[in-house]
Amino acid sequence: MKEAAYIYKICVIGNGGVGKTSAVKRYSKDVFSEDYQVTVGVQHSSQTIKIEGDEGPTLVKTIVWDLGGQDKFKFVRPMFYRAARGLVLMFDITDKKSFEDLPKWIQEAESNIGHSVPIILVANKVDLDNHAIEIHEIERYAEFIGAEYILASVKTGENIDNVFVKIGEALYNNREPSTRTGSENVSCISTVGRASI
């Protein structure tokens, strides 16, 4: 059993129904279901990602907080952002409103985290035909918020692994030496402590 060298909490956010829970399940269990089960509050899981970093191959563990995106959970969400190190910000490419609402999500997350954090922007459901947002709009917005963007489909599995690898890499590249597990100053690792895989 090898131990992850870094542990980070990430939040997966975006409007209800865009595919957040589906993406986490696709990545962790390689399954997909057409059923929509609203996430009530939050669901947790963890993923360990191998990064080809400047210290050589490195294991990064992400503690994933998949937040319920429906409006009715907006009063409980603030407490879930505490100590998050990064965000997976998702919208549905066939749903214009889910794209237009992205600034609200960044605002909600970063105001509760207390500072800005690395973001991976995910345009999900690219398998569907009725795209409502042009690629250049996505590109422009990603550039505006300083994020990488990924076109993905949980249904076909396209690029879903990449979402979690990219956020792991972004956090690793943005790391402070003190966030390495086992270092003297572990207070800023997030709330999860040392982990083994």
Ligand SMILES: Nc1nc2c(ncn2[C@@H]2O[C@H](COP(=O)(O)OP(=O)(O)OP(=O)(O)O)[C@@H](O)[C@H]2O)c(=O)[nH]1
């Ligand atoms: N066609 C298609 N459908 C998808 C894709 N990803 C998710 N879905 C469907 O979209 C619906 C909502 O997916 P969820 O993953 O539950 O959405 P969510 O973002 O977790 O929603 P909340 O928990 O309410 O915030 C489900 O019916 C999924 O089957 C995709 O890539 N393509």
Ligand SMILES: [Mg+2]
């Ligand atoms: Mg969900």
